[in-house]
Amino acid sequence: xGLKVDIYQPVGDTKTDRPLIxxxxxxxxxxxxxxxxxxxxxxxxxxxxxxxxxxxRGFVVGAYTYRMGxxxxxxxxxxxxxxxxxxxxxxxxDTRTCIRFFKKTAAEDGNPYGIDPNKIxxxxxxxxxxxxxGAASLHDWGEVTLDKFINTQxxxxxxxxxxxxxxxxTTQKPLCLPNHADYGSGFQLSINxxxxxxxSSWLDxxxxxxxxxxxxxxxxxxxxxxxxxxxxxxxxxxxVYATGTRRIMEVTNNFGSN
Numbered sequence: 001x002g003l004k005v006d007i008y009q010p011v012g013d014t015k016t017d018r019p020l021i022x023x024x025x026x027x028x029x030x031x032x033x034x035x036x037x038x039x040x041x042x043x044x045x046x047x048x049x050x051x052x053x054x055x056x057r058g059f060v061v062g063a064y065t066y067r068m069g070x071x072x073x074x075x076x077x078x079x080x081x082x083x084x085x086x087x088x089x090x091x092x093x094d095t096r097t098c099i100r101f102f103k104k105t106a107a108e109d110g111n112p113y114g115i116d117p118n119k120i121x122x123x124x125x126x127x128x129x130x131x132x133x134g135a136a137s138l139h140d141w142g143e144v145t146l147d148k149f150i151n152t153q154x155x156x157x158x159x160x161x162x163x164x165x166x167x168x169x170t171t172q173k174p175l176c177l178p179n180h181a182d183y184g185s186g187f188q189l190s191i192n193x194x195x196x197x198x199x200s201s202w203l204d205x206x207x208x209x210x211x212x213x214x215x216x217x218x219x220x221x222x223x224x225x226x227x228x229x230x231x232x233x234x235x236x237x238x239x240v241y242a243t244g245t246r247r248i249m250e251v252t253n254n255f256g257s258n
Contacts, residue, residue, distance in 0.1 A: 006051070020059070021051075024125065030072065066090070091130070099183075102120070121191060129195015137202040229241055229242075
């Protein structure tokens with residue numbers, strides 16, 4: 001599948017060292033309407049409005065697509081949880097691949113978008129917040145094999161590297177085709193608007209982690225503000241326990257990365 005990105009650029013000058021913001025949309029990892037909402041694509045009005053405003057302020061913005069699809073209607077809790085976690089994992093892989101794409105254009109293609117590859121931000125809206133947070137903090141395979149990420153029937157991790165590839169999507173597997181693997185997937189700032197993190201232990205203050213910031217409604221019905229259950233709007237059913245923005249900011253305060 002060819003993943004697409006809409007690029008918003010400032011006009012009126014010739015600067016070639018713009019900070020780059022990669023903007024990911026909401027949608028519960030399902031296409032619009034199938035997810036029970038009218039949102040869920042890079043053309044969402046929220047995405048377009050944020051991207052256009054940021055471009056007017058001097059940023060280059062890439063509103064990108066990531067792979068979607070899981071089994072929200074399955075009567076099996078393991079299938080619901082496992083397939084959603086796999087979708088989130090693929091989205092994190094696609095976020096990192098998108099980062100490498102832009103680094104490759106700057107290094108090999110004459111920097112057509114006028115970016116500074118050392119000033120990159122991942123900014124997620126709703127579901128996209130899971131990607132901006134996960135791409136920032138998921139660096140150890142052990143972090144996806146915590147007890148809550150284990151199938152209670154098979155006792156195997158929901159995320160299988162032999163099928164889905166490694167954390168950066170740089171190994172070829174049945175559901176992973178590497179792209180731009182010679183470039184790093186790191187970035188400098190993670191912004192979360194209403195998403196959550198798989199587990200607070202993913203935040204460890206490691207040198208490869210960026211700075212974090214986020215905003216969240218305390219009364220969010222779907223993603224926890226502090227820590228708690230993730231409820232998917234498509235079915236209004238429990239999927240997994242996660243760490244919300246308020247708790248994330250507490251942890252990053254301790255590491256000096258808020």
